[in-house]
Amino acid sequence: GNMEKNGLFDSDEEEKIEYQPEVESPDPNLGVTMDIHPASRETQFMTSSDVSPSGNPPPGGYGSSDDDIEEVVDSEGNNKFEFEVPYPDVQIEDSTWSVSQPTKMGHITYTVTGEDKDGPFEGSRRYKDFFSLRQALVKRWPGVYVPPIPPKQSVGNKKDKFIANRMHFLDIFMKKISKIPYLVQSEEFQRFSKPSGDITATFNTLGPISPQDLKERLENDLGVSSELDESVVNQSREQVNDFQSFLKKILPTLKALREEAEKMVGAKENLNKRTGAIIDAMSFYESNGLSRFVDQDVTRMVVENPEDPEMKAKSDGIGKTFKNTFKDFYFWIRSSQMDVEAVIDAVSGRDKVVQNRVKLINKQKSEKNELDNINNKKKTLKSLFQSASSKQSRAVFLTTDIEKLENDAKELDVIIKMLNCYIAENIIPVFKEKQIKEYYEFLNFLARREINNSAATISFWSDFMKNENVSAASS
Template sequence: MNQSDEAEITLLVCDPKIIPGINKYIVYTIKGMDKNGQFDIQRRFSDFKTIRQFLLTKWPGCYIPPVPPKKAFGNMEQQFIDERRAMLEDFLKRIAALKFLWYSEEFQIFLKTPGEIEKALLSIPKITNDEIINKYQDTFQDLSGREINREIIQKINDFKAFIKKVQPMVQNFKQIAKNIAEAKQSHQIILIDFIIRVIPQYENTLLLEYVEQQEKLPFTNILQIEEVKGLIDQYCELLKDPKLYQLYQEVRKEGKQLKAFLETFSEREKYEYQKANAESRQKELELQLQEVLAGKTTIRTLFSKGKKDENIAKLQFQITEVGKEIESYQFICDILTVLVGYVEIDKFKVEKQYQYYSMIKSIISYQSRLSEIEEKLWSKVLESEYLQQQQQ
């Protein structure tokens, strides 16, 4: 693809603020810099959905990353606001990686034009078939000459069928991941309380009565050791990290991404449908022309105005124009077939691999670190003099 070296894009989505009123909503500040200079603007969640829809329309056949899902209830809770802010920032970073989208007219309007975004975007004229062809030929020059064959068509159809097949499975995975994350988080909260409060309280209120000597309280005594204090602090901080919640978020994100890729197929199919309609119109016009040339009187010719020669010329002109329309639709369909078959599917697969391996690596590193600190902490407890005596 023709993505020239642009100045590095920096961006941040920050400072979510609740705007009071009958229908409260949240605005997010988007700030950063690109080759056109600095930007610092406020947008609400619906604005992100609006720009994504415009990108789908203006760049048919291109995979447009999804925005976070909408939530009817609890969307003013701080945890949800923080999660959505991170997801919106991730959406913008994915757009920034695709320079042809980032520097498109519609996205620059979203990024740098104050006020109502939908009104500003609607001022952009609708894109014509010729404009799509010219834009794609310029943007995707490296796809020139790629062959459209049965294998590439089969690849597209197979991947579309795959997405439809696995969507219910991903929804199931999402629920499983959510249950695991919530159970793990609940367990870790209880474990922190057990270490920080329950064990010391038991030793000082009950065990002390049994052993009658403060120095015989194994856990309470090691809490005075700086090394142990540090281990407990590290351990509790790790327990507070809802790492497995990231697994749920990734699976949740994957469901949205699969749905977004189906939209990529839909945009391509839309032009195939329009081409088929144009071909039907052309056949109908050709049939009318044959009837006029044969001098037949039909319902269509009965109510047509003008002389026979004028009707013939008019029909011939319409047939020629529809033929041009069919050619443009065919050209666009070919471009989108090449784009989806040679670029978007492969790119999507690579991205999913990277996301999965990064997530698993992060979780495994977390669990390893947690186990390491846990072993050190409880080993220190086992080293207590009076626990050693009880083992003998």
């Protein structure tokens, strides 16, 4: 007849599972004499030089406990919400600059601290303020690397984990900005750090930067010479165009990797939980099966042995011991993607200057034609309704404006050459070195984290081998 099913181990697939015991241990050193503990292995692979004095993550900045929970409280000590702290991707030892303490008040605000040319500043900022700041910097500092911020998101932007992740990247943005003096001292940043009124509204009053002011920024703030060799300019332009093409091609790959990593984070979490589930199953079996077989002799228990509470404690916590390296990978690849997008923004800034120059030249041609028509007294649809004095005033304006457009177009031509050289000689090589350095740092951290995961696994299972009942079974 049909056997009655009683729960945990009952399955219609049970007969398909084949148990294949090892005749002997694959590792001759695996036995009761092993003395490997997570703490000792952690010390072996994570030396004091790997951790900053403040207790922050190791170089490369990817370290943080998977289950770190930061509790956010207001000034009265009232809990606002909890969120998971993600992995930093930069290690800048400067607590002066930070984005912290997210507060829900209909919208989310963050406490921003820093220090500019006028001294320390602190205040509440919304995401849209960061967005407006970066937008202004990108527009008014074309060709210059401006650290990235996470993109806008209208759905789910008030969930705790989303807020934590957004704050993480905004904090990185501020810390990176702090290392770029000409951006910190800029008029744009001053409107963010020391605002008078609505920050986004003040940015809207900023007009486009003039060619003369832009050239002055390049010369004075970035140290770019306007006296350039034409062959160097041509070579730089080709290099920039080639690198821009490469970045646009690799960007979809990075996005795909990020999406895949996001899926793997959950899979890894489930795998870690399943390790704990195995122990739960063993505990259930010992309580409901083995206990009867050994006639309630607790000394013959392993997981449920009351005389070995340490084993029970380790068994209960094993699922939380392992660190999710896919989460580390996700934050690293997302940060890399955002950096690529920031460099694309910088090169696109040069492209917009090129487009502006073309517009000026076209406008200049149009105004020259109009001026010629006025001087030659040629009748047009526009001139039919103008008086003689109006035409004369218009001619004076056009003469002045054409000269200004010509000068601006010449300035932009020089600026474009300066930007090509600056991007080729500064942005691209620095970005390449940064990507190389961060990749090796990440692999270094990833290897150490996986080694520590393995050490925790070995330590846990070797403790089973120390149990006299288990060790006797292998002899």
